[in-house]
Amino acid sequence: MSASLLAPLRTLPVRAIGVAARLGGSGGAPACTGLRTYCQRMSQLSGLVFRQLFEPVSCTYTYLLADVKTKEAVLIDPVLETAERDAQLVKELGLKLKYAANTHCHADHITGTGLLKKMLPGCKSIISKHSGAKADITIDEGDTIKFGKFYLDSLSTPGHTDGCLTFVLNDKSMAFTGDALLIRGCGRTDFQQGSPNKLYQSIHQKIFTLPGECLVYPAHDYTGSTVSTVDEEKRLNPRLILKEKEFVYVMNNLNLPKPDQIDFAVPANLMCGVQDK
Numbered sequence: 001m002s003a004s005l006l007a008p009l010r011t012l013p014v015r016a017i018g019v020a021a022r023l024g025g026s027g028g029a030p031a032c033t034g035l036r037t038y039c040q041r042m043s044q045l046s047g048l049v050f051r052q053l054f055e056p057v058s059c060t061y062t063y064l065l066a067d068v069k070t071k072e073a074v075l076i077d078p079v080l081e082t083a084e085r086d087a088q089l090v091k092e093l094g095l096k097l098k099y100a101a102n103t104h105c106h107a108d109h110i111t112g113t114g115l116l117k118k119m120l121p122g123c124k125s126i127i128s129k130h131s132g133a134k135a136d137i138t139i140d141e142g143d144t145i146k147f148g149k150f151y152l153d154s155l156s157t158p159g160h161t162d163g164c165l166t167f168v169l170n171d172k173s174m175a176f177t178g179d180a181l182l183i184r185g186c187g188r189t190d191f192q193q194g195s196p197n198k199l200y201q202s203i204h205q206k207i208f209t210l211p212g213e214c215l216v217y218p219a220h221d222y223t224g225s226t227v228s229t230v231d232e233e234k235r236l237n238p239r240l241i242l243k244e245k246e247f248v249y250v251m252n253n254l255n256l257p258k259p260d261q262i263d264f265a266v267p268a269n270l271m272c273g274v275q276d277k
């Protein structure tokens with residue numbers, strides 16, 4: 001690492017590099033705050049049901065989207081421990097869960113897709129074909145997930161893992177970025193085929209070329225943020241405002257402890273989670 005490359009990093013706010021260490025947790029309980037911020041705005045698409053749900057141990061966001069009229073619904077990134085809550089909400093709202101989709105093969109928690117399929121027959125699991133994981137449907141860039149009059153477009157955004165997908169709502173008002181782009185952060189790149197160069201390109205070429213007002217909904221947040229926008233992250237994300245070389249240096253020097261559940265979560269997620277809790 002040359003001194004000239006380090007110099008600009010030293011002038012960045014503490015968050016630029018320090019957030020990384022904080023997000024990693026201590027190897028014990030994740031460094032997850034109970035505080036959450038709100039956003040006044042949401043997609044203006046009429047007839048769209050939208051819920052952001054939270055699982056506090058892995059600090060995972062699960063998203064429920066549905067068509068009010070047809071009742072067809074999709075869950076993005078459900079977690080095993082909260083699958084019953086999600087199934088109950090689907091039932092309470094009178095929805096039919098068509099798909100349970102994962103943005104990638106998660107390393108920090110077991111997906112809820114297996115259990116949801118059992119609890120809500122008819123529900124099909126979805127994951128990227130580049131994830132190496134089993135699911136009812138494996139998809140790739142350009143494939144769409146349809147629910148009623150809406151659909152999610154799949155963008156391939158590798159770098160955190162090879163099989164990372166970002167799901168973009170049909171009017172481009174919302175993007176579900178998984179662990180590729182987090183709010184003021186991004187997914188780590190030190191395991192599961194991680195590559196900082198790939199991640200940088202994925203974010204700059206695929207996510208940052210979406211409309212500036214597009215709402216960014218990540219798979220995790222450890223600090224209390226709930227939503228951002230493409231414009232906001234382009235301006236304020238301390239890692240993504242760096243040049244690619246600086247980004248690579250930061251990502252290669254995060255020295256994060258491995259996620260507590262990685263040794264059993266990854267094998268389980270490669271099999272679409274588990275059917276029993």
Ligand SMILES: N[C@@H](CCC(=O)N[C@@H](CSS)C(=O)NCC(=O)O)C(=O)O
Nearest residue numbers: 020023024025030107108187188259260
């Ligand atoms: N301490 C947590 C794991 C935290 C962590 O590693 N998060 C991942 C997303 S889950 S694969 C990540 O990419 N974080 C980005 C960062 O900069 O920290 C646990 O034990 O579960």
Ligand SMILES: [Fe+2]
Nearest residue numbers: 105106107179
């Ligand atoms: Fe991940």
